[in-house]
Amino acid sequence: MITIVEQQLTEMRQHGERDYPFECCGLMLGRFESNGHKVVIETYPISNAREEEAKRNRFLIRPEELMRGEKYARAQSLDVVGFYHSHPDEPAVPSKYDLDHAWPTYSYIVVSVEKGQAVDLQSWEMESDRSRFSEEVIATSQV
Numbered sequence: 001m002i003t004i005v006e007q008q009l010t011e012m013r014q015h016g017e018r019d020y021p022f023e024c025c026g027l028m029l030g031r032f033e034s035n036g037h038k039v040v041i042e043t044y045p046i047s048n049a050r051e052e053e054a055k056r057n058r059f060l061i062r063p064e065e066l067m068r069g070e071k072y073a074r075a076q077s078l079d080v081v082g083f084y085h086s087h088p089d090e091p092a093v094p095s096k097y098d099l100d101h102a103w104p105t106y107s108y109i110v111v112s113v114e115k116g117q118a119v120d121l122q123s124w125e126m127e128s129d130r131s132r133f134s135e136e137v138i139a140t141s142q143v
């Protein structure tokens with residue numbers, strides 16, 4: 001389960017709409033709770049490092065951008081708890097590429113953007129045997 005501040009959900013959707021027809025991506029910053037739940041307090045948009053053509057169907061975060069995001073998170077006493085990216089004109093379901101490049105523990109949010117409009121958003125967690133993603137329940141909070 002992942003709890004996300006309502007405003008941050010809106011920002012992830014808007015980021016996906018802004019970068020359409022390309023994929024957007026970013027970090028989700030917050031905390032890992034002792035019961036395994038995650039809390040997202042802030043999102044950290046970053047640019048998609050892929051070439052123009054590949055930006056449509058796969059995202060890649062450059063290591064230096066990830067490091068910058070982690071440094072920013074630490075400065076706010078937050079952790080990187082997951083990643084988000086958009087799927088332009090595709091469902092909010094992770095691709096094979098997404099699975100191959102994911103790590104356990106983190107949450108992966110996929111925003112489906114159809115014709116420039118964010119229509120769906122789902123959170124996913126990779127199974128510990130790395131075989132597939134399972135959908136994760138999203139709870140929202142106001143602050």
Ligand SMILES: [Zn+2]
Binds near residue numbers: 057059085087098110
């Ligand atoms: Zn994807």
